[in-house]
Amino acid sequence: MSLTTFGLKKSPWVYHVNVGACNNCDIEVLELLTPRYDVERLGIVLVGSPRHADALLVTGICTRQAEPRLREIYRQTPKPCVVFCIGSCAMTGGIFRHAYHFSRPVDEVIRDEDPNAIIAYIPGCPPKPEAMIAGAAKALAAL
């Protein structure tokens, strides 16, 4: 295991990207920072800029408006980085997949930008905070 990977596993700083979520996943993401779950135990910190981030927490269906922004944010994130698709919407479009404003699933957009992107999926509507921690742990273990 290289030193870079080791560092990434030990201190993944996350940036939260909402590309058209109903706010439910966002509330669950914020719960991770509360005393009950406290992900800072694992070195996970919420940062304010994608340039400081190691992981993008993407929630929501990728709307046509949000797609170019998502691509831009992915380009602004220094590599190596991990993309987490959180919730059914980010993974497939969920119940909104036939809606007029739906563009494409998040992973397709990211793969379009970078074919070698590391993408992790956390299903649920919304996923429980426990599921997110389990997903993050599995993704980081697989790095």
Next chain:
Amino acid sequence: MEVIGIFVAASVGTLAVGLVSSWIDRKVTARIQYRVGPPLLQPVYDIIKLLGKETLISSRARRRGFLLAPVVGLAASAVAASILWAANLWPARGFLGDLIVVLYLLTVPAIAAMYGALASGSPHATFGASREMKLLLAYELPLVMAVLVPVVQMARAAGDEGPSFSIGALVLFQASDGWVLGSLSGILAAAVALVAVQAKLTLVPFDLPEAETELMGGSMLEYSGPPLAMLKLTRALLLAVAPVLLVTLFAGGVSDAASGWAWLAFAGKYVVVLVLVVLMRNTNPRLRIDQAVRLFWFGLAPVAAAALVLAWFGL
């Protein structure tokens, strides 16, 4: 060669102390919020991770200035750390006016942060730089006046030899005549200096230049990878240097470098100052820039001036 040895040892040592201090900061913050908090080595992991990441430079940035600024800030705080430790270890040596040099060196990280932020070409970072500049103008006045109090006390005790701006002389003076903190003027000056140091560290309530929640990181917004690691290391160094400076000026520093008890007492004083800083950070909301300037110029500067007058009359 000896000077280089002192510099390397002091920088590495202070960096280690600073990283542990930033862990204490995060851990105490977490405990105050009923959380568990990060493990002891978390700051080290953060640095290792940042050093392995890609360095992104925005297309609107001025490349050279953007990348140079963090190095300048880190170097200046490392030099300030070495001068402080050298003055504590060998109080009789030192050079004339090292106190003034340390005060100047401690403004360099703030100026470097401004420079880097303005070179980055980001509007948010520009806001951060503008606030950093106003904050620097605000807190330097009370800080310098507070630092003059020990100097005046020493000059009074020394009689007609005139004032001495040497940190080593201050350590020796306090070893013979008692702490500066033992007098009324010393207490006032130390309180003012503590608040000014909080602003120097840009910690809450004076974290306006970074203001994660409104400027998304402000002056360090555009930095990523190794330059961001350098900014974090500078912050860690300053977090160690600032309490050491306060302890040296107001609470006697390392009174006897040959005795283990003196070092233990020094560590105790250091931790007390650090915990005061952390508690202040956790119990106050962020001030607006106009409130911060008003607090320093019209609130704390008169207190520091009063402390100076009291010190002049030997109180």
